[in-house]
Amino acid sequence: MENPKISALLIVFNEEKNIEEALKSVEFADEIIVLDSFSTDKTVDIIKNKYPNIKLYQNKFEDFTKQRNLCISYAKNDWILFLDADERITPELKNEILKEIKKPVTRKAYFFKRKFFFMGEKVNYSGTQNDKNIRLFKKEVAHYDENKRVHEGLSNLDNPGTLQNYLLHFSFDSYEAYYKKVIHYSKLKAKDLHEKGIPYQLIKQLSKSAFSFFKMYILKLGILDGKKGLTLSYLSALSSFKTYEFLKEKYS
Known part of the structure; x- marks a missing residue:
């Protein structure tokens, strides 16, 4: 019986700092596909010059869901391995992936x-102690929910499995980079809320922002992460606040 084959997929924009390490960590895949949103840095040059076997496509970014679904459409293999450019597959996780998909009976998706x-x-804390995402799944269930522009998820999953080895997530190397992402995500979330007919309410903006901070800093033990926990909790609150600020603009 032929071994199952994997298509490793990445959607990227201006990832010159991350792209090489990310690609190296998925070299074991049978094909690697990168969908770029017309990067303005050296991301595309690096891929073309150093990784000629990688299938590179470009498409103007609208939202994460559309980019992911388009990237999936280019894949030819039964298993999809999705990786963000700031994530790394460790050797231990690689071995677990290859072992898992060779089993006679598998789940259709894995956290x-x-x-x-x-x-x-x-x-170590701030909610990250329970952080997990679906990154490996069969192409037959490979469709992201089009009602979500951010924090996108597969729309037709039943009882996913969970792998034991960890994926490394090197989220941001500066406060400014994280802040920029908060603003970008907040605009997309505001658009989702507006299209659902959800009105702007000041009390909801303030209460959700306050609870976001409390949830991460206290309930999810961000306080134990020291200054990092305080910063991450603030940015979580800011994300909620900015989402409703952008929603208010849509109704003005």
Whole structure:
């Protein structure tokens, strides 16, 4: 029986700092596909000059769901391995992936547990202790929910499995980079809320922002992460606040 084959997929924009390490960590895949959103840095040049066997496509970014679904459409193999450019597959996780998909009976999708790094330092709490995302799945269930522009998820899953080895997530190397992502995600979330007819309410903006901070800093033990936990909790609150600020603009 022929071994199952994997298509490793990445959607990227201006990832010149991350792209090489990310690609190296998925070299075991049978094909690697990168969908670029017309990067303005050296991302595309690096791929073309150093990784000629990689299938490179470009498409203007609208939202994460559309980019992921388009990238999936280019894949030819039965298994999809999705990786963000700031994530790394460890050798241990690689071996577990290859072993798992060769089993006679498998799940249709698998969660990867993640170890989170912020500005080069490991974060142990702040909600990251339970962080996991579906990164490996069969192409037959490979469709992201089009009702979500951010925090996108597969739309037709039943009882996914969880792999035991960790995916490394080197989230941001600076506060400014994280802040920029918060603003970008907040605009997309505001668009989702507006299209669902959800009105802007000041009390909801303030209460959700306050609870976001409390949830991460206290309930999810961000306080134990010291300054990193305080910063991440603030940015979580800011994300909620900015989402409703952008929603208010849509109704003005």
